[in-house]
Amino acid sequence: MASVELQGLTKRFGALAVVDDVSLRVDHGLLMCLLGPSGCGKTTTLRLVAGFIEPSAGKIRVGERTVSTPGRTLPPEQRNMSMIFQSYALWPHMTVAENIVYGLRLRKVDRETIANKLAAILATTRLAALIDRYPGELSGGQQQRVALARAMIVEPETLLLDEPLSNLDANLREEMRFEVRRLHDQYRYTSIYVTHDQAEAMTTADLIAVMNAGKIEQVGTPEDVYDRPQSEFVARFIGSSNILKGRNLDDFRIEFAGIPLRCVGIKLAPGAATSVSIRQHDIRFIAAPAETAENVLSGKILRQVFLGGSRDYMVELSNGTQLRVVAPAGENIAPGTSVWLHLPAERCRALAR
Amino acid sequence: MSVASPARTARPARIDFSQPVLIAFAAVLCVLIALPLSWLVYFGFTDRTGAFTLENFGRLLADPAFVEPLLITLVIAISVGVICCLVAAPMGWLVARTDMPFRRTVRMLVMASFVTPPFLGAVAWELLAAPNSGLLNQAYRALTGASPDRHLFDIYSLPGLIFVIACYTMPYVFVLVSNALDRIPGDLEDASAILGGRTADTARRVTIPLVLPAVLAGALVAFLQAMTLFGSPAILAIPAGFHTMTTKIWSLFHYPPKPELAAAASLPLLLLTVVLLRAEHAILGRRGYSVVGGRQSDPRLVRLGALKWLALAFCFVLLLNPIFLPYGALLNAAFSRVASQVLSPGNFTLHNIEFVFFELSATKLALKNTFLLGVSAATIGTVFALVIGYVTARKAVTHWRALEFLATAPVAIPGIVLGVGLFLSYSRAPFILYGTLWILLIAFVTISLPAAYQQLQSAFRSVHSELEDASRILGATRLRALAGITAPLLRTGVIATWCFIFVGVIRELSAAIMLFTSETKVVSVLIFDLNESGDLAAISVLGIMMLVITFAVVILANRIPGFSGGVRLRDA
Numbered sequence: 001m002a003s004v005e006l007q008g009l010t011k012r013f014g015a016l017a018v019v020d021d022v023s024l025r026v027d028h029g030l031l032m033c034l035l036g037p038s039g040c041g042k043t044t045t046l047r048l049v050a051g052f053i054e055p056s057a058g059k060i061r062v063g064e065r066t067v068s069t070p071g072r073t074l075p076p077e078q079r080n081m082s083m084i085f086q087s088y089a090l091w092p093h094m095t096v097a098e099n100i101v102y103g104l105r106l107r108k109v110d111r112e113t114i115a116n117k118l119a120a121i122l123a124t125t126r127l128a129a130l131i132d133r134y135p136g137e138l139s140g141g142q143q144q145r146v147a148l149a150r151a152m153i154v155e156p157e158t159l160l161l162d163e164p165l166s167n168l169d170a171n172l173r174e175e176m177r178f179e180v181r182r183l184h185d186q187y188r189y190t191s192i193y194v195t196h197d198q199a200e201a202m203t204t205a206d207l208i209a210v211m212n213a214g215k216i217e218q219v220g221t222p223e224d225v226y227d228r229p230q231s232e233f234v235a236r237f238i239g240s241s242n243i244l245k246g247r248n249l250d251d252f253r254i255e256f257a258g259i260p261l262r263c264v265g266i267k268l269a270p271g272a273a274t275s276v277s278i279r280q281h282d283i284r285f286i287a288a289p290a291e292t293a294e295n296v297l298s299g300k301i302l303r304q305v306f307l308g309g310s311r312d313y314m315v316e317l318s319n320g321t322q323l324r325v326v327a328p329a330g331e332n333i334a335p336g337t338s339v340w341l342h343l344p345a346e347r348c349r350a351l352a353r
Numbered sequence: 354m355s356v357a358s359p360a361r362t363a364r365p366a367r368i369d370f371s372q373p374v375l376i377a378f379a380a381v382l383c384v385l386i387a388l389p390l391s392w393l394v395y396f397g398f399t400d401r402t403g404a405f406t407l408e409n410f411g412r413l414l415a416d417p418a419f420v421e422p423l424l425i426t427l428v429i430a431i432s433v434g435v436i437c438c439l440v441a442a443p444m445g446w447l448v449a450r451t452d453m454p455f456r457r458t459v460r461m462l463v464m465a466s467f468v469t470p471p472f473l474g475a476v477a478w479e480l481l482a483a484p485n486s487g488l489l490n491q492a493y494r495a496l497t498g499a500s501p502d503r504h505l506f507d508i509y510s511l512p513g514l515i516f517v518i519a520c521y522t523m524p525y526v527f528v529l530v531s532n533a534l535d536r537i538p539g540d541l542e543d544a545s546a547i548l549g550g551r552t553a554d555t556a557r558r559v560t561i562p563l564v565l566p567a568v569l570a571g572a573l574v575a576f577l578q579a580m581t582l583f584g585s586p587a588i589l590a591i592p593a594g595f596h597t598m599t600t601k602i603w604s605l606f607h608y609p610p611k612p613e614l615a616a617a618a619s620l621p622l623l624l625l626t627v628v629l630l631r632a633e634h635a636i637l638g639r640r641g642y643s644v645v646g647g648r649q650s651d652p653r654l655v656r657l658g659a660l661k662w663l664a665l666a667f668c669f670v671l672l673l674n675p676i677f678l679p680y681g682a683l684l685n686a687a688f689s690r691v692a693s694q695v696l697s698p699g700n701f702t703l704h705n706i707e708f709v710f711f712e713l714s715a716t717k718l719a720l721k722n723t724f725l726l727g728v729s730a731a732t733i734g735t736v737f738a739l740v741i742g743y744v745t746a747r748k749a750v751t752h753w754r755a756l757e758f759l760a761t762a763p764v765a766i767p768g769i770v771l772g773v774g775l776f777l778s779y780s781r782a783p784f785i786l787y788g789t790l791w792i793l794l795i796a797f798v799t800i801s802l803p804a805a806y807q808q809l810q811s812a813f814r815s816v817h818s819e820l821e822d823a824s825r826i827l828g829a830t831r832l833r834a835l836a837g838i839t840a841p842l843l844r845t846g847v848i849a850t851w852c853f854i855f856v857g858v859i860r861e862l863s864a865a866i867m868l869f870t871s872e873t874k875v876v877s878v879l880i881f882d883l884n885e886s887g888d889l890a891a892i893s894v895l896g897i898m899m900l901v902i903t904f905a906v907v908i909l910a911n912r913i914p915g916f917s918g919g920v921r922l923r924d925a
Contacts, residue, residue, distance in 0.1 A: 085822065090820075151827075
């Protein structure tokens with residue numbers, strides 16, 4: 001039973017720290033998503049865990065074993081892990097069946113057990129009809145399922161997934177997200193899943209670690225990182241938020257566009273500047289406000305786009321800040337109209353960074 | 354999957370043999386390349402007593418017997434470079450970008466001249482254009498009634514030598530230019546056309562600038578080939594009474610041998626080669642042809658209209674010189690009683706064949722040596738290239754760049770220079786290999802390494818590294834992953850590399866000429882010897898046999914699916 005733990009993990013290529021002092025713990029049976037834009041170091045982190053590269057500093061522990069330290073790295077083949085690659089990495093000269101049972105053959109598992117396991121995994125991944133095909137004869141989704149089957153049949157302690165769905169088209173990608181989650185629920189391998197797609201992370205992960213520029217910005221459940229972002233980067237990257245910047249008035253209000261804006265999240269230090277995030281769909285259009293109304297701003301519609309289920313507005317405030325507001329499609333406000341916006345205080349999150 | 358499996362339990366750690374194996378390969382490479390070069394430098398800078406001196410270079414610059422070959426070599430190299438560009442670049446364009454008929458045939462014929470050993474071409478041109486006996490001169494006299502002492506061509510002359518070298522250097526430029534044109538996506542030209550560019554505008558502003566680096570690089574390569582060639586100048590220049598650098602270096606080993614001068618004369622050749630190769634790299638490397646992103650469309654072919662037949666005639670007239678005429682002359686000489694007589698029912702004979710294979714005692718030995726060396730050099734060279742290609746393509750060790758440098762370094766060592774270096778290294782203690790086949794084997798492996806390495810390294814790059822990673826994370830060691838995954842995927846590349854080393858070895862002359870002894874003659878050296886004794890008919894028989902073997906192997910290599918030819922062969 002193995003957890004995976006990264007302690008102060010750092011990987012430098014020349015002077016550049018691609019992975020910079022990352023500490024993270026994935027408890028047994030959980031699926032942790034490393035989420036971040038391309039170039040943030042998430043794939044390097046995964047390859048460090050796999051043992052393909054050696055850390056410059058820090059260490060990686062799997063259960064009680066230390067598997068990676070600078071200068072001493074257990075080779076990948078001795079880690080009892082499996083990995084699903086972005087390119088799937090199916091061997092073109094082997095059939096589907098040969099690809100899948102490769103790991104079991106290496107482990108010198110007897111014929112009968114191999115046959116049983118193969119049958120089981122083929123049923124789970126719905127590949128039974130394709131076992132004699134070569135990878136070149138499969139569709140993208142089928143190749144993806146073979147890659148999943150090949151990785152899981154060896155019953156690894158740890159399963160690593162490197163952008164496994166990025167080569168699929170949009171529909172299939174959505175379907176496979178649930179497939180990955182279903183298989184994880186079935187087998188409960190400790191998993192690390194790298195992706196840049198937040199919807200993918202939301203669907204599949206128990207925990208999401210948001211990475212940026214080699215560092216971890218925030219770790220939490222999907223609800224945590226979505227509803228309670230701790231940094232401007234997380235607020236912008238997960239969903240898309242409006243960021244409002246202002247000077248702190250007291251413990252819970254900043255001054256923004258001439259009004260005090262009440263917010264939640266962290267206790268504010270008076271006098272300092274703070275960024276506040278609010279989701280586009282949390283802002284509401286209201287009729288003329290009452291005198292006592294809080295967090296109400298006036299603005300003018302610059303443009304709007306009809307998106308079917310909703311309308312996407314760009315609103316310019318009196319101080320020139322532009323906010324995006326997503327509102328129900330039923331109400332149609334023409335560009336040029338002056339409007340009142342309500343930013344509910346419980347949705348305005350003050351950000352620590 | 355619910356069954357508790359033995360796979361769960363941690364398997365005992367295995368020793369990874371890959372590091373020691375790699376270190377051993379690196380060490381062998383070092384010896385292979387560093388040893389001959391250090392002896393060259395040592396001899397170049399010392400006198401007979403072993404004391405440091407610059408006198409060898411001083412003599413080289415002061416003595417007209419050395420300065421003249423140097424100047425002649427430069428004249429030859431520059432002329433060949435210019436001629437090749439003027440002739441081969443248009444041909445490359447015609448084949449790659451126009452609707453000229455028989456484009457594939459022209460390509461094939463150029464490739465045929467590519468693999469023809471230049472020294473064989475030189476002998477064939479002796480048959481064609483020797484002042485008295487040359488077939489073309491005979492024809493000229495017969496047609497014009499000129500007196501027997503008149504001749505139209507004299508191949509034993511500087512222009513004659515330049516002509517023959519250009520014939521067999523042209524393919525290098527052709528290949529570079531046509532490949533570059535093949536790689537320019539049609540989109541680039543279409544984009545110019547849609548913006549209003551006429552065919553001529555597009556050619557001038559887009560196509561030609563894109564292909565110009567390749568033409569320049571081709572000129573440099575042609576220069577280099579002409580400069581380091583040994584066979585053709587030895588066959589044509591020496592009877593004409595002059596030397597090039599390579600023949601001069603060779604003659605320095607005639608009695609009394611002057612190895613220190615030979616070493617000193619080799620070093621400038623080496624230096625110049627390195628400089629030119631760097632220049633070629635810089636030219637090709639900067640703008641490059643790596644066209645980023647998107648699907649490439651096939652180029653649209655330029656319509657030549659009626660001119661296309663003229664273009665075809667141009668190509669075929671050019672191909673007369675390296676292919677049709679020489680091959681004809683060789684066939685003629687092989688079956689004719691007198692090599693310089695046109696074949697007729699009256700003088701047809703199989704005696705030459707009988708002579709070469711049954712009477713000439715040297716043939717059997719030379720064939721055996723050549724075959725033995727070809728097979729072993731190809732095998733060893735392929736294994737080396739495979740291992741180093743793997744290491745560098747996968748960056749498997751920290752100092753992979755050093756290995757890459759070592760593997761590609763021999764490309765900058767002209768055959769004759771390597772021959773001198775190896776002679777100096779292995780004709781004294783502690784390694785006395787001179788007089789054995791081993792020294793030739795070392796030479797051939799070293800010479801073929803760069804091309805083989807480049808070939809296999811790019812093959813490795815085409816096999817996605819995640820394919821190996823996937824195998825390792827499932828429990829395979831590095832060597833196991835190589836054997837089970839990478840090797841099968843590389844099979845075609847490996848066979849092709851083997852074939853091309855084999856072909857390269859059987860046509861090698863310039864290193865072999867420095868290293869052979871009577872017991873270790875190879876076919877190319879035998880041909881060179883027969884030329885000195887004037888036995889052109891026997892050469893023709895041997896030459897035709899060599900060509901047949903070469904073409905058979907090349908065709909075999911090209912038949913392998915998934916392999917596109919175009920390995921650069923070194924010149925003999």
